[in-house]
Amino acid sequence: MAFRSATLIVCSLFGSPHNAIAGEIPDAAAMDEMHRHFSEAYNRGDLDSMAATFAENAVRVTPSGIFQGQDAIRRSFSDALKLGLHDYAVQRTISRPEGAFVFNAGTWQAKLGDKSFHGYYSSILTSEGGQPRIIEETVVVAVP
Numbered sequence: 001m002a003f004r005s006a007t008l009i010v011c012s013l014f015g016s017p018h019n020a021i022a023g024e025i026p027d028a029a030a031m032d033e034m035h036r037h038f039s040e041a042y043n044r045g046d047l048d049s050m051a052a053t054f055a056e057n058a059v060r061v062t063p064s065g066i067f068q069g070q071d072a073i074r075r076s077f078s079d080a081l082k083l084g085l086h087d088y089a090v091q092r093t094i095s096r097p098e099g100a101f102v103f104n105a106g107t108w109q110a111k112l113g114d115k116s117f118h119g120y121y122s123s124i125l126t127s128e129g130g131q132p133r134i135i136e137e138t139v140v141v142a143v144p
Contacts, residue, residue, distance in 0.1 A: 038053055047081070055126065061137070087111045093106040101126055104123050105123075108121055
């Protein structure tokens with residue numbers, strides 16, 4: 001049961017922030033910087049920086065639930081941090097513009113104690129107040 005709970009919370013945590021500014025197609029370096037910034041924020045437990053990568057009305061779909069809005073997303077990250085998850089990293093493998101949005105997909109990994117977890121994500125980004133924001137993200141844990 002503890003493994004299942006940890007797996008569900010791990011699923012709810014990981015996704016990856018990316019860069020998208022209306023009218024501009026973000027380059028790989030800009031998206032890699034966003035990945036690095038989010039990973040560092042997670043690994044130091046900075047919930048505000050993590051949540052700020054999402055739009056106010058963003059939706060995250062995970063195996064542990066659907067979280068709508070920045071506050072709900074912040075709480076889902078808080079629950080994951082309380083478990084002691086660490087060494088989070090993300091790798092974007094697909095990125096393409098779709099009109100005023102950018103679609104991204106890739107892999108994530110993290111550890112709980114010495115147990116490794118990994119999975120996949122997809123996200124849609126837009127610009128909010130001139131800043132890139134995730135508006136939708138779906139996260140899954142890979143089958144062991």
